[in-house]
Amino acid sequence: MQSRATTPRTGRPRSAAADAAILQATRAALVELGWSKLTLGDVATRAGVAKTTLYRRWAGKNELVVDAVAVLFDELELPDRGSLAADIEGVVLQFAALLNRPETATALMAVVAESTRDEPLRERIRTSIVDRQKRLVVEGRARATARGELPPESDPEVAARTADLIFDVVAGAVVHRTLVSAEPADEEWVRAFTQVLLLGLTGTPPTP
Amino acid sequence: MQSRATTPRTGRPRSAAADAAILQATRAALVELGWSKLTLGDVATRAGVAKTTLYRRWAGKNELVVDAVAVLFDELELPDRGSLAADIEGVVLQFAALLNRPETATALMAVVAESTRDEPLRERIRTSIVDRQKRLVVEGRARATARGELPPESDPEVAARTADLIFDVVAGAVVHRTLVSAEPADEEWVRAFTQVLLLGLTGTPPTP
Amino acid sequence: MQSRATTPRTGRPRSAAADAAILQATRAALVELGWSKLTLGDVATRAGVAKTTLYRRWAGKNELVVDAVAVLFDELELPDRGSLAADIEGVVLQFAALLNRPETATALMAVVAESTRDEPLRERIRTSIVDRQKRLVVEGRARATARGELPPESDPEVAARTADLIFDVVAGAVVHRTLVSAEPADEEWVRAFTQVLLLGLTGTPPTP
Amino acid sequence: MQSRATTPRTGRPRSAAADAAILQATRAALVELGWSKLTLGDVATRAGVAKTTLYRRWAGKNELVVDAVAVLFDELELPDRGSLAADIEGVVLQFAALLNRPETATALMAVVAESTRDEPLRERIRTSIVDRQKRLVVEGRARATARGELPPESDPEVAARTADLIFDVVAGAVVHRTLVSAEPADEEWVRAFTQVLLLGLTGTPPTP
DNA sequence: TGTTAACCGAGACGGTACGTCCAGTCTTTCT
DNA sequence: AGAAAGACTGGACGTACCGTCTCGGTTAACA
Known part of the structure; x- marks a missing residue:
């Protein structure tokens, strides 16, 4: 979140509680007001914190919201449901x-x-949110390979490219269905x- | 765009040129400034038009931008490239x-x-942009059916559902690849x- | 106050009532809060006016206060009390x-x-407040000359220099007595x- | 760093050098920035001192500036120039x-x-600056009385009142001339x- | 062919939020 | 215990846009 490299040894340390309160308040404000009506002054007030404290830690609304929302995506899990089809369905439903x-x-x-x-914001989104969720694809693939549902892939580059493709297809389809088509997933x-x-992916339909 | 039902029978009619100038200016401003730094006052100035004129025709930034961008999506075409695979590749590249x-x-x-x-904005997006592009899916499907690449679908509801799914998958994947993963499609x-x-979709890989 | 030379012929004209309300509110805020605690936001609120309206007309706190206070100095008068001594006493008491x-x-x-x-502020003070009150010196001098209490001064430059000196002595002494020495005048x-x-000035003491 | 012999047995003593550095820095900042743009944080930085240290010694900007400026007024002297007129001219020029x-x-x-x-600030100004300079009036008066230029005043209250009046007239006139009329004295x-x-004061013009 | 109603430009209006700055306090570590 | 460093709350600053509201001045359809 902030640089850990520069270690200021003197002065009053930043309040760790403030960070948590601000992110919490940001999520609450998002729920109530949505993105466009969310104001940093309001977030600060909700968090019981001065506006300056907020600006000292985040460069603006975008960065703050990325951090506030990122943690929610870590809740996604890939419980073993016994088959690749069931695993995919499970995680897609969670994502929806x-x-x-x-x-x-x-x-x-x-x-x-x-x-x-x-560009820095894009990078922040990628590291904070996107890349972290690719673990689900990798993990699901490994599990399916172990089950013999998918053939093992020896070339790591091909494996990575395939994982990226799957990720874009899955995440993109769900997002588009939910937000653009505005139909329930x-x-x-x-x-x-x-x-x-x-x-x-396999050329064979899932067995129910 | 606006209601034509109420027919003002007297008074000066609205300038048609103003509409075009405003939409043109909006696109120009989007290119230069991006969404968040685009201001309606600036658009009005670029269009050589008073702010009042702009507000008389659009409710706000969102509605204006939807209209300004919608026309760009109508450029998408589905040229007959001889096979379903080639058709899909062609349109996806255009979309990218x-x-x-x-x-x-x-x-x-x-x-x-x-x-x-x-909600009204969502409706506007759907009618102005999204639904208009489903024609590509429907048309491609019909062409492939005629070619014998796809079996004919008798139930119109199933056909519609399948078209929606394809549309979400295609559009979603391209958008996600481009904007979120930030990799070139x-x-x-x-x-x-x-x-x-x-x-x-077919259970058989495309034949090159 | 503002430039009358540039005559904007188009657009909504500035509200004359707003000007009056703002100056009035400024004086009220000065009474309650004093200079250092007076804020332009508060003045705007008191005047029932947006902050932008205020900034559109005055460059800042200083300019606003000069204008708000200047009018009070125009209340000073020089009633004819029959003798130069009485006239001076009268106007000094008013000033105090x-x-x-x-x-x-x-x-x-x-x-x-x-x-x-x-420098522009100094000029504004001079034209709005200081120079306007020199009329009292000039008028009193003329009256005393007419009464034969003072010899006529033919050289206008000498007359001006003397008037300036008298003005500095009178105003300076009263201000210093009141504000710095903090004793009542x-x-x-x-x-x-x-x-x-x-x-x-005359070499002869006033006759009571 | 070694403690000196006179070091108290407990606690770190206040740095005497800090006081001087702060006042010096205050004067420097006044020269560069003027009153209204002078900030205590900046003064502290210039003095190589923490803001805390500054607040431990002065209640605020006003008190600090009074102390910083007061010492300058002690430079005023009343060298014996041989006549009351010359003495007055000398001190007034110094003051200007x-x-x-x-x-x-x-x-x-x-x-x-x-x-x-x-009120406390007014008192501080009076004791630190104003009253200290009345010595000039008293001293000049005594010298003129010794020279026979002024009659001795037996009643001490009348003497005090007269001294106050002279002080207000002199200081007020110079200040007004310099700052308000903005003409050189x-x-x-x-x-x-x-x-x-x-x-x-005497009924007789000064003899050149 | 003149009325006339709706249009147009310009720009001031009341608001809201911005991001910055400073005041004055508090907390930490070092001396 | 004092000092330096720097984070803290709180509040005003001056700016930028928002969306609305007068203004004076067109302009095209109707009478």
């Missing part, structure tokens, strides 16, 4: 549920929009999507 | 090129973000993506 | 009373302090001061 | 020169302005002023 929370979808899209003009849709995806 | 234009990506994401809190990626998609 | 009003003394000194670093003090001044 | 120094005029006026709302003006003052 996450995007339906009022603080995530609007914030994520807005920040992504800003990031098209702001419910169980029925998830099942249909999983079937297409699995068939596309 | 469109998202790489500086005025589209940032504007689209920002407006989508706003729309999560603004180049020919190599498009070929890999098309292969997965086609296999997922 | 004016400086005892809570909105004047603190504001005037603060603005003068600022003006030592701000009461009738007794004024009488003693007038006696010294008159003797200094 | 002092007020022309950039750190004095602005600071003095600002502090006086504040003092109209701050040069030799010509001082001579004219002295002539009026002396005639006012």
